Amino acid sequence: MFTLDSDNDFGMELRAAVVEELQDLMKENSKIIALEADLGSASKWIDISKSTPKQFINVGISEANMVGVAAGLSLTGFTPFIHTFGPFATRRVLDQIYMSGAYSKNTINIYGSDPGFTAGHNGGTHTTWEDIAVLRSIPDVVICDAADAVQMKWIIKEFSMLKGIHYVRGNRKAVKNIYEDGSNFELGKGNLLREGEDYLIIATGQLVSEALEVSQLLLEKGITSDVIDMFTIKPLDRELILERVIGKKKIITIENHSIIGGLGSAVAEVIADNGIGISLQRIGVDSRFGQVGTPKYLQKEFGLTTEKILDQII
């Protein structure tokens, strides 16, 4: 069970949450190996090299090799976690994840950091609004978008206990906390955070925070809404969508990702497959490349701030 955080203050940095959780897990489990592709200083995985040096490998700037080495470690009974920036962790190594990973039934846990507008000053070259889309078509891959630090820690721990390919995306920096410490989740199950009659809002990642604010602002206009944190995009919680869509006037999906192939597309498939005649508004990035700027500037530029989302809904 989960409990909502009452303050919604910024939590710990998500990269720190990942590192802290991995360090705790590695103390108990010598089979967990953390691999970095020369971004250890950016991800703070360098700290793991100090706490458990025998369980840390820096492969250098070679992401394809990192995925293959992780696959080889899996074949010898280890549980590898790999990190690099989102675009390099997914679209750059798509075939490696497919063949050396998923098709071969190996275990690789992947943290793709700084998705979407959080790429910030790294710019359009480093922006990924395609990571979910490209991974979603590969069978058996679990895809998560962490809403906050509490959930990120839970996801890392959960991944460490499972076989297969698991991907989690998340800001390196701090985001607003949605959940209280100690909250528990279930992979493949969305979290109903707020209940209403009019709209069904389904959000993922750090935009869950904006979704809750949007829901509050809608309330001031007399519109009530469900808000679901769909932190697992694959497998998607189809049952929850079908259950909560009954009687709603429209569905709104909110994601820091392209509206092509991500959460919005996944939800569209559910309503189409089930013949549900209801309007769906997909809020995300509509087939645009990223650009450089502060994350705050980019979030606004790409229409993903609370105000911009509200403007699009009303």
Place this chain on the structure above:
Amino acid sequence: MNKNELQKLEILATKIRIDTVESIKSIGAGHIGGSLSIIELLAVLYGSKMKYDSKNPSWDDRDRLVLSKGHAGVALYSTLAECGFFDKKELMTVNNGGTNLPSHPDRNKTLGIDATTGSLGQGTSIAAGIATGLKLEGKDNYVYLIVGDGELNEGQCWEAFQYIAHFKLNNCIVIIDENKKQLDGPSKDIINPFNIQEKMRAFGFETISVKGNDIEAISEGIDYCKSIEDKAVCIVLDTIKGQGIRYFEEMAGNHSVKFTDDNVNNETEKILREMKNSLKEWE
């Protein structure tokens, strides 16, 4: 190597070669050139060097083999069948719908396959990871990595080689099958690999060149690699695409051969008869 041991491996190589040709012929086409070039190597590995239990293919203490040039899968299947991993009759199902023997090795389908390969370059990193895992576990097993010279076009090979050399993974014996041809023609005309030995040395490997059809030389080469401490090791295997069967050696486009032409079929039958006769003479 004594005479008996040599003859045992020559017989094994001939059997693998016959199986390879017959199974590819049974489906009408397949990757014959690059399969034939590694037959002696596979005979030495599975007939003498590798630690495995064909009745317990996932035995934890086995050595591993990663055929990164996955298109030579049929040669590996023939070897595994000859060494008791599965029934030889299965070889005649290669590439049929529903088979356990797909064109490229799949560890989840075939007993004895340690790594799924076929997207070129990726096996190099998988082998590097296996070698890392074996070292972390404190095991003294080896992983044998077979890479094609055409495959060296793939950048991932060089990423993996840097990694293997940096971490001094001398338990990963890198064997490059230099058969000098790739699908579209001679490698030097497609993307010239230049001097592979020099390249591997520059990458930090102890590198030797070994005649690819010489069973004794291959065996000695592997022993030499095992004697190297604290350094990555590489054998550049000097082979001929289609090795061991002159008709296929001389064929210009022998990457994948179609058995639709009368001439090809007649020649193949003749070759198979000859090989079977030499087996009889030995046995």
